[in-house]
Amino acid sequence: DQQVKQNSPSLSVQEGRISILNCDYTNSMFDYFLWYKKYPAEGPTFLISISSIKDKNEDGRFTVFLNKSAKHLSLHIVPSQPGDSAVYFCAGGGADGLTFGKGTHLIIQP
């Protein structure tokens, strides 16, 4: 049973436009959610987090939205830049640690 799902394996966005990465979860016990970004041959790096009691968190070009009733979260990147091309993982966190989605490969086109 996949508790965290990222249904889009890849996403292509034009430079300067908004990138929206989506994530669905089934475990209502998650206390917080995280987004990680991963370049090839490197470990994931933390991007942004959101507590389950919030519905929005913003940090520069990155905003995460949480819809608890729909068990859905999304990461918005505005404006998208070439360096944003990477694999993005969402993760749900709780007392048992982190559960990751399979990732979405974001490709920013010039």
Place this chain on the structure above:
Amino acid sequence: KAGVTQTPRYLIKTRGQQVTLSCSPISGHRSVSWYQQTPGQGLQFLFEYFSETQRNKGNFPGRFSGRQFSNSRSEMNVSTLELGDSALYLCASSKPSGRAKTDTQYFGPGTRLTVL
């Protein structure tokens, strides 16, 4: 501050062998978690160690084991290797906050294990 380091970075083994991977967390971090990343399954949690004790364990067979030393360094061992164990093994460290809720994990670059 130095990041999480993992050794070796690349490893080639044959079926049936065993392997030990090493992880040194960020200084001051006492929690170390291990993950397996494969193209088909994404990042999957193996186990977490805190103060030399296994605190959480994922859904992996007993061939996968680990330990943590008093200096918070951790090792992961896989015995009787199978072809399907070929993956990137990532280690992440975090600074405990007293509750798991806000612990951000910092990942190492991973060890790429290939089983032939």
